[in-house]
Amino acid sequence: MSSYENTPPHDTEDGATRRDFLYLTAGGFAAIGAASFAWPFIDSMNPAADTLAMSTTEADLSKIEEGSAITVIWQGKPVFIRHRTADEIKAATDVDVSTLRDPETDGKRAQKPQWLVMIGICTHLGCIPLGQKKTEPKGEFGGWFCPCHGSEYDSAGRIRKGPAPKNLVVPKYTFLTDTTIRIG
Amino acid sequence: MSAGPREPFENPVIEWFDSRLPIFTMMQKEYGVFPTPKNFNYFWSFGGIAMTMLILMIVTGIFLAMNYTPQENMAFDSVEHIMRDVNYGWMLRYLHMNGASFFFIAVYTHIFRGMYYGSYKKPRELLWILGVIIFLLMMATAFMGYTLPWSQMGGWAATVITNLFSAIPFVGDSIVTLLLGGFAVGNPTLNRFFALHYLLPFVIVGIVFVHVWALHVTGSNNPLGIDVKGPQDTLAFSPYYTAKDMFGLAVFMLAYIAVTFFAPNMLAHPDHYIQYNALQTPAHIVPEWYFLPFYAMLRGITFGFNLYILAGIGIIGAALWPVYTKGKALKDPLLGMTIIPAVTDFGQYSKKFFTMLAIAGVVFMLGYFSQTMGLPLPFSKWVLLDSKLGGVIAMFGSIAILFVMPWLDSHPVRSARFRPQFKVAVLAMTASVAILGYIGAQTADAMLFGVIQWVYIGQILTGYYFAFFVIILPWLSVTEKASPMPNSINEAVLQENARKAGAR
Numbered sequence: 001m002s003s004y005e006n007t008p009p010h011d012t013e014d015g016a017t018r019r020d021f022l023y024l025t026a027g028g029f030a031a032i033g034a035a036s037f038a039w040p041f042i043d044s045m046n047p048a049a050d051t052l053a054m055s056t057t058e059a060d061l062s063k064i065e066e067g068s069a070i071t072v073i074w075q076g077k078p079v080f081i082r083h084r085t086a087d088e089i090k091a092a093t094d095v096d097v098s099t100l101r102d103p104e105t106d107g108k109r110a111q112k113p114q115w116l117v118m119i120g121i122c123t124h125l126g127c128i129p130l131g132q133k134k135t136e137p138k139g140e141f142g143g144w145f146c147p148c149h150g151s152e153y154d155s156a157g158r159i160r161k162g163p164a165p166k167n168l169v170v171p172k173y174t175f176l177t178d179t180t181i182r183i184g
Numbered sequence: 185m186s187a188g189p190r191e192p193f194e195n196p197v198i199e200w201f202d203s204r205l206p207i208f209t210m211m212q213k214e215y216g217v218f219p220t221p222k223n224f225n226y227f228w229s230f231g232g233i234a235m236t237m238l239i240l241m242i243v244t245g246i247f248l249a250m251n252y253t254p255q256e257n258m259a260f261d262s263v264e265h266i267m268r269d270v271n272y273g274w275m276l277r278y279l280h281m282n283g284a285s286f287f288f289i290a291v292y293t294h295i296f297r298g299m300y301y302g303s304y305k306k307p308r309e310l311l312w313i314l315g316v317i318i319f320l321l322m323m324a325t326a327f328m329g330y331t332l333p334w335s336q337m338g339g340w341a342a343t344v345i346t347n348l349f350s351a352i353p354f355v356g357d358s359i360v361t362l363l364l365g366g367f368a369v370g371n372p373t374l375n376r377f378f379a380l381h382y383l384l385p386f387v388i389v390g391i392v393f394v395h396v397w398a399l400h401v402t403g404s405n406n407p408l409g410i411d412v413k414g415p416q417d418t419l420a421f422s423p424y425y426t427a428k429d430m431f432g433l434a435v436f437m438l439a440y441i442a443v444t445f446f447a448p449n450m451l452a453h454p455d456h457y458i459q460y461n462a463l464q465t466p467a468h469i470v471p472e473w474y475f476l477p478f479y480a481m482l483r484g485i486t487f488g489f490n491l492y493i494l495a496g497i498g499i500i501g502a503a504l505w506p507v508y509t510k511g512k513a514l515k516d517p518l519l520g521m522t523i524i525p526a527v528t529d530f531g532q533y534s535k536k537f538f539t540m541l542a543i544a545g546v547v548f549m550l551g552y553f554s555q556t557m558g559l560p561l562p563f564s565k566w567v568l569l570d571s572k573l574g575g576v577i578a579m580f581g582s583i584a585i586l587f588v589m590p591w592l593d594s595h596p597v598r599s600a601r602f603r604p605q606f607k608v609a610v611l612a613m614t615a616s617v618a619i620l621g622y623i624g625a626q627t628a629d630a631m632l633f634g635v636i637q638w639v640y641i642g643q644i645l646t647g648y649y650f651a652f653f654v655i656i657l658p659w660l661s662v663t664e665k666a667s668p669m670p671n672s673i674n675e676a677v678l679q680e681n682a683r684k685a686g687a688r
Contacts, residue, residue, distance in 0.1 A: 125350075
């Protein structure tokens with residue numbers, strides 16, 4: 001055997017040794033390996049292919065009378081579709097947008113003013129707001145009222161009071177005919 | 185846990201075993217002759233009570249799992265099947281359901297004991313931190329167990345709690361989807377919650393083992409909070425404390441069994457017996473009682489943190505800087521300029537300190553009123569932290585702050601018995617948490633005597649909770665004068681005995 005194994009690692013001028021380099025590279029590769037191995041486990045918790053497959057839903061609007069609403073399911077989430085009255089549309093358009101917590105005009109939220117389509121999940125902590133049925137409380141602003149923590153939405157589904165930070169989300173949807181929409 | 189010097193046992197079988205694996209020696213050392221302060225009161229029984237409840241929960245849970253089905257269409261029915269058809273199924277479930285509540289009663293008492301008698305202080309900081317980790321794991325386990333019956337209350341609790349994570353900027357929604365395994369609570373959620381609900385208790389057992397290990401290194405604290413100075417201050421753990429703990433445990437179990445058999449649904453809700461409906465949130469959704477104080481803090485943050493509120497917090501931080509650093513000055517590293525001067529006498533500093541706190545309070549309230557009542561102030565709409573994220577931070581922060589409690593309170597005296605000001609502050613904090621628990625059970629817009637909304641009282645109490653940890657503890661650490669203390673545990677016990685004999 002040569003005396004190579006007994007010589008101390010060669011020191012460079014700044015005190016770093018070959019051994020430091022080996023520690024760092026070995027440690028770095030071990031970290032990358034561990035992360036690559038962990039990813040399949042983490043990703044297995046994400047939605048499975050069959051969950052993702054339920055990506056669009058069609059809804060028939062012809063049976064919704066003015067002033068009433070239906071709830072359809074899209075991706076396991078409730079979607080509110082409301083046939084708004086002229087008063088409700090007026091109330092929604094009359095609001096000074098700059099005073100809102102999450103400023104958005106009514107025109108931006110409804111493709112056709114009489115039809116309001118949005119995901120019926122409170123943007124606070126995910127409860128389903130009340131206000132779809134005529135007998136349910138609608139809150140001060142004539143829209144929806146979340147029973148969990150008291151958020152109140154107006155007739156355009158915009159947040160007006162309570163802890164929720166955002167307006168009810170408007171999903172992507174297209175009018176297939178005058179009375180049918182496809183959500184998603 | 186090493187063999188060390190070993191006394192031989194007389195029984196040849198035990199001796200054969202112990203010379204190969206010294207479990208009997210270890211048990212004898214840690215639970216037999218283990219020197220324990222001789223002045224424990226019944227507060228010291230609650231660690232053992234909590235451990236008993238943990239074992240009971242694991243045993244009942246394993247047998248429940250043999251009859252439970254974690255599938256969205258079958259879970260609710262399988263729980264009803266356990267209640268009606270399985271032999272003693274009703275008993276197993278009621279023991280498990282109420283066992284969770286009594287486990288939390290034991291643990292909350294145990295935590296209160298630790299705070300009141302200063303058990304978190306040096307040298308038991310790590311012991312305390314391990315305890316807070318156990319508490320967090322317990323909360324996660326209890327929450328996931330709550331969803332398993334797939335009831336209206338449980339399913340919607342899963343929705344609300346997982347949605348807390350949506351408050352995290354940018355990645356929040358992806359995290360919620362990852363936790364749920366879908367876009368809403370559904371079968372994948374139920375399935376994984378069951379898997380984790382079964383796993384976590386065993387993780388808790390592991391941490392409890394380390395917690396007890398750390399306890400046996402430092403030794404127990406005691407109601408006087410003074411160190412053990414010699415053998416005259418202690419008793420052998422067995423039979424003295426095994427007997428005392430058994431009695432405490434028996435009384436606790438009596439209460440637990442009474443509730444389980446005579447009022448098993450006292451702490452439950454009717455909504456827990458309605459199957460989960462993804463399209464209908466229950467009208468009045470509340471968590472289990474042991475989460476209510478934290479829930480009230482979450483709901484209490486109805487305002488965004490704007491520049492005024494953050495400035496108020498900043499001024500409090502500046503006032504506290506010398507307190508945190510025990511008087512050191514703060515220099516600007518770039519200019520070499522002193523920003524906060526050194527403090528040599530906290531008695532003199534107190535006037536300045538309280539003036540700064542008052543200014544901070546005014547600035548904070550301006551920001552608060554501009555957020556909640558629409559007080560028109562310049563820049564008051566610039567919110568750096570919205571109310572939702574603020575609420576989530578307050579809720580998690582209220583537990584996270586326990587981790588640093590040993591460093592926030594650096595007063596040399598442990599027990600509240602000798603700290604008159606700390607005693608008032610810590611009891612007031614305990615009362616705040618209890619009242620917050622009451623507020624958490626009310627509806628979002630409930631009123632007190634029809635005059636003031638409970639939510640405002642909740643905000644004040646939440647404020648006090650954080651002030652207790654961040655302001656009061658550090659301030660008392662540098663200013664509070666302790667009352668005279670006995671020289672030793674033995675001396676105090678003998679005096680107490682003499683006093684009692686005299687009274688007789």
